[in-house]
Amino acid sequence: MDEIKLVKKARKGDDAAFEELIYLHQNQLYRTAYIYVQNKEDALDVVQETVYKAYLSLDQLKNPQYFKTWLIRILIHNANELLRTGKKLIKIKDESKYETSDEPTNKTNQTEQNIDLMAAIQQLDNSYQTVIILYYYHDLSVHQIACHMNVPEGTVKTYLHRARKSLKKLLEGSEQGWINNSLMMR
Amino acid sequence: MDKQQFNDEINKIEVPQPDLHMAIKKGISKAQKEKPAIRKIKRFSIPLIASSLVIVFFGSGFVSPQMSRVFADVPIIGKMYSSFNDSVGQNLAASKLVTELNDRAVSNGVGVTVNGVYYDSGRISVTFKVDHLSLQSNDFLYDVKIADGSDKWNRGAQYGGRVTPDGCFGQILIDYPDKSLPEHVTLPLTFTAFNDVKGKWKFDIPIRQLDNKKIHIVQSVQSDDKELKMNFESLTIGKGSATLDYKAIYSLVGKDDMARIDKVTDDKGHKIDVLSSGTEFGRKRVGNSIESEERSIIGKIPENAKYMKIYPHIQYSESFVSHPLEKNSFEMKSKRGDATLKVDQIQQSKRNLIVKYTLDHVDTKHLTFDFQNFGEIMKLTDSAEIGKDRPTIGHFVKGSTIKVLDSDKLQFQASFKLDGEFGIYNFSLEHYSLEAPFSMLLPEKTLPPLTIYLK
Numbered sequence: 001m002d003e004i005k006l007v008k009k010a011r012k013g014d015d016a017a018f019e020e021l022i023y024l025h026q027n028q029l030y031r032t033a034y035i036y037v038q039n040k041e042d043a044l045d046v047v048q049e050t051v052y053k054a055y056l057s058l059d060q061l062k063n064p065q066y067f068k069t070w071l072i073r074i075l076i077h078n079a080n081e082l083l084r085t086g087k088k089l090i091k092i093k094d095e096s097k098y099e100t101s102d103e104p105t106n107k108t109n110q111t112e113q114n115i116d117l118m119a120a121i122q123q124l125d126n127s128y129q130t131v132i133i134l135y136y137y138h139d140l141s142v143h144q145i146a147c148h149m150n151v152p153e154g155t156v157k158t159y160l161h162r163a164r165k166s167l168k169k170l171l172e173g174s175e176q177g178w179i180n181n182s183l184m185m186r
Numbered sequence: 187m188d189k190q191q192f193n194d195e196i197n198k199i200e201v202p203q204p205d206l207h208m209a210i211k212k213g214i215s216k217a218q219k220e221k222p223a224i225r226k227i228k229r230f231s232i233p234l235i236a237s238s239l240v241i242v243f244f245g246s247g248f249v250s251p252q253m254s255r256v257f258a259d260v261p262i263i264g265k266m267y268s269s270f271n272d273s274v275g276q277n278l279a280a281s282k283l284v285t286e287l288n289d290r291a292v293s294n295g296v297g298v299t300v301n302g303v304y305y306d307s308g309r310i311s312v313t314f315k316v317d318h319l320s321l322q323s324n325d326f327l328y329d330v331k332i333a334d335g336s337d338k339w340n341r342g343a344q345y346g347g348r349v350t351p352d353g354c355f356g357q358i359l360i361d362y363p364d365k366s367l368p369e370h371v372t373l374p375l376t377f378t379a380f381n382d383v384k385g386k387w388k389f390d391i392p393i394r395q396l397d398n399k400k401i402h403i404v405q406s407v408q409s410d411d412k413e414l415k416m417n418f419e420s421l422t423i424g425k426g427s428a429t430l431d432y433k434a435i436y437s438l439v440g441k442d443d444m445a446r447i448d449k450v451t452d453d454k455g456h457k458i459d460v461l462s463s464g465t466e467f468g469r470k471r472v473g474n475s476i477e478s479e480e481r482s483i484i485g486k487i488p489e490n491a492k493y494m495k496i497y498p499h500i501q502y503s504e505s506f507v508s509h510p511l512e513k514n515s516f517e518m519k520s521k522r523g524d525a526t527l528k529v530d531q532i533q534q535s536k537r538n539l540i541v542k543y544t545l546d547h548v549d550t551k552h553l554t555f556d557f558q559n560f561g562e563i564m565k566l567t568d569s570a571e572i573g574k575d576r577p578t579i580g581h582f583v584k585g586s587t588i589k590v591l592d593s594d595k596l597q598f599q600a601s602f603k604l605d606g607e608f609g610i611y612n613f614s615l616e617h618y619s620l621e622a623p624f625s626m627l628l629p630e631k632t633l634p635p636l637t638i639y640l641k
Contacts, residue, residue, distance in 0.1 A: 002442060002503055002625070008341065015214070016576060022210050023584055027562050030206050031199045040202060044209040051213025057327055060345045063462065117195045136192040147271055 007064035018058065022051055025068055028138070029075055035121055035133060036079035046082055050075040072138055073148050076130055083126075120170040128163035131156055190550075194593060197558050203587055207608055262352065263302040266313045270346045270357045273459060274426040275311055277486055278304050283396055283425050291377075293385030298377060305371065305393045307424035308362045309461070309483055312375065312391060316347075316354040319380050324349050328356065329379040338363040342465050361465050365431065365479055367422070369395050398424040401640065407498060407633045413437045414500045414633070416445055421638060427461060428484050430496070436476040439522065441469070442503040447482045448632070452491040459485035487640065496636045502628040506565065506621040508572050520624035523547075527622050530597075534615060537605045539566065541586075541620065545596040549629050561588040561600045565621040566610065572619055580611040 003024065009017035022029075026047075033046035053074050061070050121129055130149065134140045142160070146153040263284055267275030278284050279302075289300045295318055302313040319326060326347040332339040342361030347354070358375070370393070377387040401421045408415040415435040422429040434445040450458040460482060467479040487494060502522055509518045511532060518527045524547035533540040541564075545557065568581035586600035604613050 004444075011340070012337070015218070019210070019214060020584075022214075024563065026206055026210060026585070027201045027559070030201050031196055034199050035196065040205070044202070044205055047206065048209040048213040048216075051210050052217045055214055055217035057325065059329065060325070060327065060347060063344060117192070118199075137196050150271070 003067060004064045007061065007067045011058055011061070011064070018055060021067060022054075025071060029071070032072060032075055032133060032137065033079050035118065036076070036129070037082060038122065042082060046075060046079045049078045053078070069138070069140060069144060069148060072134070076133075080126060117167075117171065120167050123170060124163055124166055127159055128166065131159040132163045132167070135160060194590070197590070201587065203585075203603060204606060263313065265350075265352060266302065266355045266357065269348050269350055269355055272311065272357065272359070273485060274306065274309070274461065275304065275313075278306065278396075278426040281425065285394075287391070289389050289391070291387040291389065293387050294383050296380050296383050296385060296387075298380075298387045300375075300389050300391060303391055303393055304426075305395045307398060307422055307427040307429040307483055308367050308481065309427060310360040310362060310371070310373065310393060312358045312360075312373070314356045316356060316380055319354055319383065321349055321354070322381065326354055326356075326381055327379075328377055328381075330358065331376040331378065332358070332360060333374055342462070361462055361481075361483065365467050365481070367395060367429075371395075396425045398422050401638070403638055405636055405638070407636050409500055409631055409633055413440050413502070414443065414445055416498055416633065418496075418636065418638070423487060423640075426486050428487055430482045430484065432480055434478045434480050436469075436478065438471075438474060438476065440502060441476050444501045444503070445478075445480065446499055446501065447496055448499045449497040450484050451495045451497075452488050453493050454491075456488070458487060458494065461485060492641050493637050493639045496638065498633040498636070500631050500633065502631070503625045504628065505625070507624050508567065508569075508619040508621045510569055510619045511566075511615045518620070518622055520627060523624065523628045525624055525627040529620065532615070534613075537603065539602040539604055539613070541600045541602070542591065543598055543600065545598070545627075548596060548627055550596075557596060558588045558590065558598065560623060560626050561586060561598050563623045563626070564600060566602050566613075566618050567621050568610075569617055569619045572621070580609075583608065583610055
């Protein structure tokens with residue numbers, strides 16, 4: 001069943017349809033939360049809170065075709081809320097399981113030579129993080145991001161430009177050459 | 187930056203599926219406990235709440251208390267529209283074309299004041315302020331019945347509620363649900379809850395459509411494959427927006443396709459906002475096709491524009507394609523596109539089913555989404571329950587964990603969790619099928635642009 005039909009069903013109170021909608025986007029939700037909070041427990045909390053709030057405010061979704069964007073917006077708000085309220089301290093440390101090394105790494109002994117994209121995104125200002133994630137991972141247009149963040153399109157472009165510049169600087173000399181090679185292309 | 191490579195990096199974050207399912211379940215059940223009454227499909231309870239309705243009207247010589255005048259200065263209204271990013275409302279407010287009301291209702295200590303209305307090109311906007319509401323966040327929730335509460339009104343409605351330094355602002359935008367637009371509408375609105383406060387705030391709002399000009403169009407566009415034809419019928423130009431009415435004719439196989447308008451530009455190439463595309467008034471089968479009366483609403487067309495260009499597109503769709511698992515390797519194919527999924531190997535253990543597969547004939551140039559996501563949405567379903575909207579619990583597994591084996595060759599490994607709360611009671615390869623969402627791999631196709639002369 002297509003997503004718009006599911007949203008319409010969910011808005012009428014069909015809980016199974018709502019659940020199906022969430023499962024459609026569950027991995028992107030989790031991964032986006034993880035980028036912000038950098039650990040499994042908090043990322044799961046952020047997803048849980050997002051599902052809870054989305055269920056309660058589904059009536060306010062303006063247009064069914066923007067369900068995913070609306071959901072991500074709630075998620076980012078929750079992730080920021082969690083970080084803001086100081087429930088957790090961000091460790092500039094990549095704890096995800098894709099590290100090849102078992103040795104713990106942290107900011108002080110991690111040289112810029114092997115810093116990776118995740119850690120680099122972590123070091124960006126909050127607004128820059130959000131535009132980068134929405135633009136590259138959620139594939140939103142500048143216009144959609146502007147509506148989402150409630151800022152003018154020009155501001156989004158500025159954020160994107162600065163965020164790319166910061167990432168480039170952070171990743172200079174890293175093995176992730178594809179970022180350096182194509183970062184300033186668009 | 188290359189989006190695909192960026193996605194590959196992000197997708198290295200491992201997803202703890204069982205924990206994630208649990209978190210989602212908890213989120214839903216926590217919300218269900220809080221909002222059972224509001225989300226019920228049928229509402230039997232009629233709250234017996236004494237509500238006092240106070241209507242204060244600013245007349246200036248008008249006889250009817252229902253009438254209200256357009257205010258010369260509407261700063262608060264302008265602020266409200268800007269807080270909801272409503273460019274049409276902002277333009278109309280600047281041109282003093284918004285009708286300001288001051289209809290107030292109070293129930294259970296919460297006051298609601300409907301303060302602004304416009305009705306332009308098939309779209310109605312009602313703005314209101316809420317006072318004495320205890321707040322928990324930057325947004326507030328409300329439940330409202332529009333007109334008779336029937337689905338046709340809710341379908342095209344958008345609801346906003348925002349807490350600002352100037353107060354709690356709400357806006358309801360309603361795409362008029364019928365194809366013919368009456369000049370006058372009396373819109374009954376009954377609010378029944380604001381956050382946790384239940385009550386009854388009832389309004390009958392008289393609304394008059396702003397002047398408009400209707401241009402009849404006799405133009406059609408058709409997709410190359412003849413799967414979709416759009417017959418454009420009329421353009422209604424209002425004060426701050428315009429309505430485009432057309433008939434979309436879909437093929438039988440494309441009964442769930444969506445004709446949409448992507449972009450509209452004026453004669454100078456400047457974009458005109460597409461406010462809503464694809465409001466449908468009902469699809470019906472006529473002979474060997476599906477006909478659908480549809481409408482799109484666009485923003486303000488510049489006064490001096492000689493013509494405008496419309497860029498339609500079609501989003502194809504198809505239902506899940508299924509194939510029995512009885513063989514160790516097989517091929518599945520999209521019914522409407524070229525994409526294929528070749529299952530290279532199936533390994534079963536007690537707890538998991540591992541399916542190695544390759545995607546082929548996929549338009550990697552134009553599809554920007556994450557191909558892993560395709561696999562994550564695949565399902566294992568009891569072959570006897572294929573085609574059911576909701577298969578029986580314990581007879582399907584929705585979603586898998588994907589490992590990328592070779593991103594250039596589009597080779598993946600899907601792992602379906604057979605045990606646990608979301609598993610299958612009695613799995614066997616003979617009785618189960620793999621279901622794949624080829625809809626995701628169908629490209630969006632653009633139709634030739636269309637020029638509509640305005641002079």
